[in-house]
Amino acid sequence: MKNLFKKLLVAAAVLYFPAQAMAWGTNGHRITGQIAYSYLTPKARAAIKAILGNESLALAGNWADFERSNPDYKFTETWHYVNLDKGYTLPEIKAYLAQDTVTDAYTKLNFLMGELKKKTLNKDQKFFALHMLIHLIEDIHQPMHTAHSFDKGGNDVKVTWFNNPTNLHTIWDSQLIDFQQMSFTEYATEINHTTAAQRAAWQKAPIAQWLYESNVICQDIYAYSKDGDKVSPYNYNYKFISVVNQRLLQGGVRLAGVLNEIFG
Numbered sequence: 001m002k003n004l005f006k007k008l009l010v011a012a013a014v015l016y017f018p019a020q021a022m023a024w025g026t027n028g029h030r031i032t033g034q035i036a037y038s039y040l041t042p043k044a045r046a047a048i049k050a051i052l053g054n055e056s057l058a059l060a061g062n063w064a065d066f067e068r069s070n071p072d073y074k075f076t077e078t079w080h081y082v083n084l085d086k087g088y089t090l091p092e093i094k095a096y097l098a099q100d101t102v103t104d105a106y107t108k109l110n111f112l113m114g115e116l117k118k119k120t121l122n123k124d125q126k127f128f129a130l131h132m133l134i135h136l137i138e139d140i141h142q143p144m145h146t147a148h149s150f151d152k153g154g155n156d157v158k159v160t161w162f163n164n165p166t167n168l169h170t171i172w173d174s175q176l177i178d179f180q181q182m183s184f185t186e187y188a189t190e191i192n193h194t195t196a197a198q199r200a201a202w203q204k205a206p207i208a209q210w211l212y213e214s215n216v217i218c219q220d221i222y223a224y225s226k227d228g229d230k231v232s233p234y235n236y237n238y239k240f241i242s243v244v245n246q247r248l249l250q251g252g253v254r255l256a257g258v259l260n261e262i263f264g
Contacts, residue, residue, distance in 0.1 A: 009180070009225045023074035024142045028248060029061035030184035032138045034258065035192050035252025043075045044256075044264030051126045057134065058184060064135035075199025076132065079108045082211055083149035087219040090212045097208055100123065105136050105145065109207055112136070122236055137258060140210055141251035143243075144172045159229045168225060171236070176244050193244045196254060202250050203257030210254065217243055 024032065037057045040048070049122070052060055067073040082104045089094065097106050100252040112133040116120060121129060139145050147169070154168035161175055180187060224239065225231055 012023040024061075024138055024248075025177065026062050026065075026163050027177050027184045027187065028174065029135065029138050030058040030143065031177070031185075031188045031248050032136065032141070032251040032255060033061040034188035036134075036185060036255035037143035038188075038192060039253060039256035041259075041260050041264035044260045044262075046115075047263035048130070051123075051130050058188075060131055061138050061153065063131040079105055079136060081145040081147075081153060082140070082155075084211075084215050084218070085148050085150065086145045088212065088215055090209065091170070093212045093215065094208045095146075097211070105140050106207060106211065108137050109133065109140075113258065113262065133258070134255060137250050137255045139256075140207075140214060142172055142248045143214040143221060143247065144213050146168045147218050148220075157222075157227045159223070159225055159227070159231045161231050161233055163230070168221060171220070171231070175233075176237060176241060177248075179233055180241070181231065186254060188252075191249050192252070194249065199253050199257075202253050207250075208264050211248075213249070213250075217247070 027089070037045070041056075048057060064073075064076065066076060070119045082097075084093070084096070111193070112129045116126070116129050116133065151157050152169075154172070155170075157168040159166060159168060160173060166175065177187070182190065221240075225236075
């Protein structure tokens with residue numbers, strides 16, 4: 001396992017994708033992680049604690065974004081999203097992903113899941129792989145992380161929110177969630193209501209399906225707000241908050257499913 005991630009460094013240096021901002025703000029990641037923890041098996045909880053120590057699953061989801069400012073982790077910049085420049089059908093997305101895009105969230109998620117399942121990583125490699133896995137599953141449930149490359153995932157779609165300049169990506173990262181004025185624990189408790197059938201269906205769906213769901217929502221987001229728009233937070237909240245909540249919930253349920261498969 002020596003130099004396990006060396007080839008990833010090389011690949012990331014070769015290919016360039018436009019940089020995008022964080023997916024889900026700190027609260028979005030924490031909400032998703034908090035929900036995921038509620039569905040972990042005791043065995044998975046113990047295995048994850050052995051890697052994370054006193055760090056909670058809710059807080060671990062932000063590590064990858066915090067470390068993006070660290071030059072040692074610059075090679076992970078493009079891991080957080082999949083650029084989809086139009087609305088795709090599910091078969092089209094599967095065909096696109098099958099091309100092996102090397103440095104995007106889909107490729108890296110599959111890689112990290114495979115490595116963690118081998119159970120041969122050393123302590124530092126487990127720490128890195130688990131943090132990145134948690135984060136990327138949460139990321140791709142934020143619809144703007146399947147957005148257009150030519151506007152940097154909606155970062156270049158400039159709008160106003162309460163008359164303050166912002167962009168579509170930031171609204172979905174944090175502003176809609178912050179608009180609810182709840183702590184991440186309160187928020188997770190508020191939306192964490194699922195049936196066993198829902199959880200089974202969501203967890204059974206392949207990663208390509210997760211990306212397809214985000215891409216469908218992304219097209220609706222682009223259609224609703226254009227560059228230069230003055231967004232009404234109240235109208236925007238009315239239209240999209242149920243979508244935000246479902247993506248946070250689905251991300252948490254699916255994260256738990258993956259972690260239980262690996263560790264539980």
